[in-house]
Amino acid sequence: MISYIGRKIWFSAILFLAWHSSSMSQTSPHGKLAIECTSCHGTSSWTELKVPLNFDHAKTAFPLSGLHSTTSCKQCHKKLKFAGTPTDCYTCHQEDFLQMRMPDHQRGQFSHDCTTCHSFNQWRPSIFDHQKTNFQLTGSHIAVDCYSCHQNARFAGTPTDCYSCHRTDFAATQNPNHQMSQFSHDCTTCHTSVSWTPSTFDHSKTIFPLLGAHRTLDCISCHAGGRFAGAPSTCYACHQTEFMNAPSHAASQYSHDCLTCHSMDNWSLASFDHNKTSFPLQGAHQSLQCSACHKNGQFQALPTDCFSCHVTDFNNVQSPNHQLEQFSHDCTTCHTVSAWKPSTFNHSNTTFPLAGAHLTTDCILCHKNGQFQGLPTDCFSCHVTDFNNVQSPNHQLGQFSHDCTTCHTVSAWKPSTFNHSNTIFPLTGAHLTTDCLFCHKNGQFKGLSTDCFSCHQTDFNNVADPNHVSGGFDHNCATCHTTAAWTPATFDHSKTNFALTGAHIQATCISCHINNRFAGTPTDCYSCHSKDYNNATNPNHLSAKYPVMCASCHSTSVWQPATFDHTQFFPIGSGSVHSPGRWTFCSDCHTNQSNPATFECINCHEHSKSETDSNHRSVTGYSYLSTACYKCHPQGR
Numbered sequence: 001m002i003s004y005i006g007r008k009i010w011f012s013a014i015l016f017l018a019w020h021s022s023s024m025s026q027t028s029p030h031g032k033l034a035i036e037c038t039s040c041h042g043t044s045s046w047t048e049l050k051v052p053l054n055f056d057h058a059k060t061a062f063p064l065s066g067l068h069s070t071t072s073c074k075q076c077h078k079k080l081k082f083a084g085t086p087t088d089c090y091t092c093h094q095e096d097f098l099q100m101r102m103p104d105h106q107r108g109q110f111s112h113d114c115t116t117c118h119s120f121n122q123w124r125p126s127i128f129d130h131q132k133t134n135f136q137l138t139g140s141h142i143a144v145d146c147y148s149c150h151q152n153a154r155f156a157g158t159p160t161d162c163y164s165c166h167r168t169d170f171a172a173t174q175n176p177n178h179q180m181s182q183f184s185h186d187c188t189t190c191h192t193s194v195s196w197t198p199s200t201f202d203h204s205k206t207i208f209p210l211l212g213a214h215r216t217l218d219c220i221s222c223h224a225g226g227r228f229a230g231a232p233s234t235c236y237a238c239h240q241t242e243f244m245n246a247p248s249h250a251a252s253q254y255s256h257d258c259l260t261c262h263s264m265d266n267w268s269l270a271s272f273d274h275n276k277t278s279f280p281l282q283g284a285h286q287s288l289q290c291s292a293c294h295k296n297g298q299f300q301a302l303p304t305d306c307f308s309c310h311v312t313d314f315n316n317v318q319s320p321n322h323q324l325e326q327f328s329h330d331c332t333t334c335h336t337v338s339a340w341k342p343s344t345f346n347h348s349n350t351t352f353p354l355a356g357a358h359l360t361t362d363c364i365l366c367h368k369n370g371q372f373q374g375l376p377t378d379c380f381s382c383h384v385t386d387f388n389n390v391q392s393p394n395h396q397l398g399q400f401s402h403d404c405t406t407c408h409t410v411s412a413w414k415p416s417t418f419n420h421s422n423t424i425f426p427l428t429g430a431h432l433t434t435d436c437l438f439c440h441k442n443g444q445f446k447g448l449s450t451d452c453f454s455c456h457q458t459d460f461n462n463v464a465d466p467n468h469v470s471g472g473f474d475h476n477c478a479t480c481h482t483t484a485a486w487t488p489a490t491f492d493h494s495k496t497n498f499a500l501t502g503a504h505i506q507a508t509c510i511s512c513h514i515n516n517r518f519a520g521t522p523t524d525c526y527s528c529h530s531k532d533y534n535n536a537t538n539p540n541h542l543s544a545k546y547p548v549m550c551a552s553c554h555s556t557s558v559w560q561p562a563t564f565d566h567t568q569f570f571p572i573g574s575g576s577v578h579s580p581g582r583w584t585f586c587s588d589c590h591t592n593q594s595n596p597a598t599f600e601c602i603n604c605h606e607h608s609k610s611e612t613d614s615n616h617r618s619v620t621g622y623s624y625l626s627t628a629c630y631k632c633h634p635q636g637r
C-alpha cells in the first residue's frame with residue numbers, strides 16, 4: 001500500500017505534468033515539438049542547450065540543402081514559430097520576387113515556383129531552361145536576347161508560331177512576293193531557325209513533285225505572275241501550245257494526258273507504249289506501221305478483235321472454207337499473231353478432245369463434206385459399222401450398250417476389254433478365269449440373274465452329304481460356299497440362332513441333324529438330351545420331376561459333373577452348420593428323392609418338440625414343422 005504522503009506526491013506530479021503540457025501548447029514557442037526535452041536541453045539548467053542542437057531537419061517535410069543548411073533557424077522560424085512553417089520558396093522569398101526588375105517577375109506573371117530558375121545555393125545568378133517549355137530554342141534563337149521575343153516583359157502567353165515574330169519579314173519579301181502569292185504563314189515550309197535567308201522549298205512535299213527537266217526550271221516559268229496557290233498540276237495546262245502545234249494531236253483527239261507519250265525529261269522525244277492499251281502489240285503487229293491499223297488518222301474507238309482487220313483473209317480461205325462452214329470469227333482459235341499461216345486447231349478446247357488414234361486421224365475422216373458444226377461426239381455415231389460387224393460376241397444380238405468406251409479405248413478398236421467390276425456382279429475367285437460364254441450362253445448378256453443358285457442349281461441338287469434338297473437348304477449358296485471353289489464348304493453356326501459352344505463345337509453335324517434334318521432343328525437342350533435326362537439316377541430327374549431346363553445344372557462342355565446354384569433357394573454355405581463338410585449328400589436334407597421340393601430341418605436340428613415349443617411361444621404362426629423353420633429362417637441363420 002502507498003502511504004498518504006506518497007499518494008499526495010504522486011498526485012501533485014500528475015497535476016504538474018498536465019499544467020506544463022497545457023502551458024507549452026498555449027504559451028511556448030515549441031509548438032508541437034516532442035515532449036522529450038532532452039532532445040535539445042541539458043540537465044544542468046533549462047537554458048542549457050546541446051551544441052550542436054540535436055535536431056535532424058532531414059526527417060521533416062523540408063530537408064535542408066544548399067544555403068539553407070547554414071542559415072540560422074530564426075531566419076525561417078521567426079518569432080520561434082516551428083509548427084506550420086511553410087515549405088514553398090515564394091512564402092520566404094516573396095520580397096525577392098517582387099523586387100526583381102530584369103526581368104520583372106510580377107509584371108511578367110512569373111510562376112511562384114522559384115525552382116524554375118533559382119537553386120538552393122544562391123538567389124543569383126538564375127538559369128531558365130527554355131527546352132522544358134513548348135517552344136524549344138534552336139538555331140539563331142539560342143543566342144537571341146530574351147527581350148527580342150518577350151517585349152514589354154511579356155512572358156506568359158507569348159506566341160510560338162514563326163509568323164507572329166516574323167510578320168515584317170514575311171510582308172517585306174518581294175521575290176517571291178509572299179503576300180500577293182498568299183503564301184502559307186507556316187514559315188518553316190521554306191525557312192529554318194538558323195536564318196531567314198537563304199530559304200529552300202521542297203517541291204516533293206506538294207502534289208506536283210519536280211522530276212526531269214522540271215528540276216532545272218526557274219520557278220517563275222510555271223508560277224507566272226507570282227501565282228503559287230492554285231497553280232495547275234497537269235501537263236496540258238502548261239504544254240497546251242506544244243499540243244496544238246504537234247501534228248495530228250488535235251485532229252486525232254489525242255488524250256490530254258501528255259505522259260501517255262512524253263516524259264518529263266524531254267518533250268520532243270516521244271514514244272507510245274501500246275502495251276498499256278486494251279490491245280498490246282505482239283508478234284507481227286510489233287513491226288507494222290501505225291497507219292496500217294490507224295487509217296485516216298483514226299486512233300479513238302478502233303476495234304480490237306482480229307476479224308475486223310482480217311475479214312478479207314477470212315473470206316478467202318477455201319481449205320477449209322471458213323464462210324461455208326460458219327467458222328467462228330475468233331481468229332485466235334486457229335491463228336496466232338505471229339502470222340496468218342500456218343494455222344493450228346487445238347481440239348482440246350472443244351467438247352471432243354482428241355486422244356489415242358484420233359490424234360493421227362485425218363480431219364476429213366470425221367468432218368466429211370466439210371462439216372464442222374453440229375457433229376456428234378459419241379463413239380457409236382462413227383463406229384456403228386464396227387459395232388454391227390462384231391460376231392464374238394455379237395453386239396447386236398447381245399443388245400450391247402452403244403457406249404463403246406465400256407469395252408473399247410480410243411487407242412484401237414481391238415483388242416477390247418470389259419471390266420466386270422463396273423457391273424452389279426463383280427467377278428471374284430474362280431469367276432475371274434471362267435469363260436464368258438459359260439455364263440452368257442447363247443449370247444445372252446442382258447437380264448442375267450446374279451444369284452449363285454441360277455448357275456449352280458445342278459451342283460446344289462447333286463450334293464448328297466448333306467443332301468441339300470431333302471435338307472431344305474437355303475438357295476443362298478454363299479452361306480457355305482465361296483467363289484473360289486464349290487468344295488470344300490464351310491458353315492458358320494455362330495450366324496444362326498444356336499451358336500456352337502463347348503462340346504458342341506466338336507460334335508458331328510449328323511449328331512444333331514438326324515435324318516438330314518436342318519430346317520426347324522430345335523435349339524433347346526432337352527430335345528437332344530432327353531435320354532440323358534431320363535437315365536439320371538442321382539438324383540433321379542424323372543421321378544423328381546426336374547425341370548427340363550438342362551442349363552440350370554449342366555453346361556455345353558460336358559454332361560457330368562453338373563452343378564446347381566443352391567443360393568437361389570437356400571444358402572447351404574451359411575453358418576457353421578450348413579457349411580461344406582457338415583453334409584454329404586443332397587438326401588441329407590431332401591429325404592424324399594422323388595420330390596426335391598420337400599426337405600427336413602428337424603432331422604439335423606435335433607431339438608425336442610417341448611424345448612422348441614418353449615422357445616417359440618411368442619412367435620406368431622409357429623409350428624413344429626420344417627416348412628415353418630424355412631419360413632422364418634430362409635437364409636439358414
